[in-house]
Amino acid sequence: MEKLLIEGGHPLRGTVRISGAKNSAVALLPAAILAQSPVVIDGLPNISDVKILSDLLEEIGGETTLTNDQITIDPTHMVSMPLPNGRVKKLRASYYLMGAMLGRFKKAVVGLPGGCYLGPRPIDQHIKGFEALGAKITNEQGALYLRADRLIGAKIYLDVVSVGATINIMLAAVRAEGKTTIENAAREPEIIDVATLLTSMGARIKGAGTDVIRIEGVNELKGCRHTIIPDRIEAGTYTIMAAGAGEDVIIDNVIPQHLESLTAKLREMGATIEESNDQLRVSKMVKPSSVDIKTLVYPGFPTDLQQPFTTLLTQASGMAIVTDTIYSARFKHIDELRRMGANVKVEGNSAMISGPGVLQSAKVRASDLRAGACLVAAGLLADGITEITGLEHIDRGYENLVEKLSSIGASIWREQMVEQEIKQYQNT
Numbered sequence: 001m002e003k004l005l006i007e008g009g010h011p012l013r014g015t016v017r018i019s020g021a022k023n024s025a026v027a028l029l030p031a032a033i034l035a036q037s038p039v040v041i042d043g044l045p046n047i048s049d050v051k052i053l054s055d056l057l058e059e060i061g062g063e064t065t066l067t068n069d070q071i072t073i074d075p076t077h078m079v080s081m082p083l084p085n086g087r088v089k090k091l092r093a094s095y096y097l098m099g100a101m102l103g104r105f106k107k108a109v110v111g112l113p114g115g116c117y118l119g120p121r122p123i124d125q126h127i128k129g130f131e132a133l134g135a136k137i138t139n140e141q142g143a144l145y146l147r148a149d150r151l152i153g154a155k156i157y158l159d160v161v162s163v164g165a166t167i168n169i170m171l172a173a174v175r176a177e178g179k180t181t182i183e184n185a186a187r188e189p190e191i192i193d194v195a196t197l198l199t200s201m202g203a204r205i206k207g208a209g210t211d212v213i214r215i216e217g218v219n220e221l222k223g224c225r226h227t228i229i230p231d232r233i234e235a236g237t238y239t240i241m242a243a244g245a246g247e248d249v250i251i252d253n254v255i256p257q258h259l260e261s262l263t264a265k266l267r268e269m270g271a272t273i274e275e276s277n278d279q280l281r282v283s284k285m286v287k288p289s290s291v292d293i294k295t296l297v298y299p300g301f302p303t304d305l306q307q308p309f310t311t312l313l314t315q316a317s318g319m320a321i322v323t324d325t326i327y328s329a330r331f332k333h334i335d336e337l338r339r340m341g342a343n344v345k346v347e348g349n350s351a352m353i354s355g356p357g358v359l360q361s362a363k364v365r366a367s368d369l370r371a372g373a374c375l376v377a378a379g380l381l382a383d384g385i386t387e388i389t390g391l392e393h394i395d396r397g398y399e400n401l402v403e404k405l406s407s408i409g410a411s412i413w414r415e416q417m418v419e420q421e422i423k424q425y426q427n428t
């Protein structure tokens with residue numbers, strides 16, 4: 001088991017290249033189950049969520065060839081193998097195996113998903129959608145058993161705007177008989193990416209990226225080749241880091257429109273950001289002013305950037321209120337930021353941050369993926385050497401974090417934890 005060490009105070013300079021989007025990749029891999037011939041996906045991020053999903057596809061009989069940024073998935077010999085336990089619990093996106101297996105085999109057994117704990121994360125809207133398509137679903141000892149004699153297209157209104165439910169229902173509905181309409185659908189760019197892959201496979205989908213998606217089921221889907229969109233959350237994380245500690249950083253391979261809610265807030269704080277086709281150019285803000293943020297569904301401010309953005313607000317003058325309307329308990333990073341000297345308090349689903357303050361190095365723990373990003377951003381700014389544990393969370397979503405940050409001037413490295421540290425980590 002390793003920990004991350006960061007010596008703060010080194011300015012970031014140079015170009016950092018953004019990888020393919022985690023939240024697309026983790027849906028595109030399961031989507032390949034629906035094809036009858038090999039699917040090739042390019043621009044794959046080298047992160048643990050992808051590796052686990054690739055292993056799960058093998059577990060159900062898929063043949064996968066995984067290189068650094070490409071996967072070939074041959075789904076020809078896949079079967080609806082029950083996956084009640086084990087790897088499915090390690091990530092959130094294993095729920096997409098339900099929609100994809102239901103679409104192809106009309107049955108699936110999949111354990112309830114894991115992923116970051118951010119407050120309650122029910123999947124009732126996924127279940128409602130599958131049931132509307134004709135599936136019978138039972139929950140037995142923490143695994144969902146899904147079965148349908150036939151899947152028949154339906155009109156489905158989502159009670160909450162959910163990325164996962166929107167994609168999962170699409171995965172099943174592309175193989176249902178007749179027309180499905182998803183109303184109050186989520187509009188995240190990753191949904192368009194999944195719809196693009198499915199369309200290349202032969203699916204008929206209209207309206208992805210709007211709040212009404214119309215799908216006409218088809219009998220057969222074929223393999224295809226697809227390139228993943230850039231990861232807007234990884235890009236946003238490096239943009240935040242550059243706005244805190246950068247001296248001319250270029251964030252390369254981004255779609256600037258996907259980051260508008262972030263860049264607008266950064267400009268409000270006083271940042272100068274230059275945008276081109278696929279790059280952002282960012283430097284440290286001089287005397288940043290605090291701003292309030294409220295996380296919302298896309299195109300609002302993403303909850304996944306709320307935690308790293310909080311670090312930046314510790315450097316801004318004034319009081320900022322950060323409200324997370326998506327996840328009520330996405331504030332585990334705050335205790336750790338306080339250890340580093342931040343003046344923050346949490347009330348309900350809001351954090352109040354008073355700045356500017358000086359961050360001090362400390363031994364901190366990443367409780368989830370973006371809490372990890374928040375602490376790395378804090379470590380870059382802090383006096384001294386910050387030690388971060390909980391790297392298994394960070395590795396779920398940031399490809400080559402150490403290499404990427406080192407290449408732009410950060411002093412950051414991984415070290416093996418000694419036995420006593422591991423025990424302490426496991427017991428708390």
Ligand SMILES: CC(=O)N[C@H]1[C@@H](OP(=O)(O)OP(=O)(O)OC[C@H]2O[C@@H](n3ccc(=O)[nH]c3=O)[C@H](O)[C@@H]2O)O[C@H](CO)[C@@H](O)[C@@H]1O
Nearest residue numbers: 023092093120121122123124125126160162163164165326
């Ligand atoms: C793998 C993946 O893509 N993860 C992303 C996805 O998670 P995920 O797909 O799990 O998040 P959702 O969009 O489904 O969740 C949004 C909100 O809806 C609620 N909800 C969701 C489904 C449901 O059936 N019932 C229900 O009440 C959730 O508790 C949450 O409050 O979108 C989140 C919100 O942008 C991001 O933080 C995650 O990074």
Ligand SMILES: C=C(OP(=O)(O)O)C(=O)O
Nearest residue numbers: 092093115116304369370
């Ligand atoms: C919450 C996240 O991921 P997941 O839904 O996979 O847990 C995230 O990417 O910030």
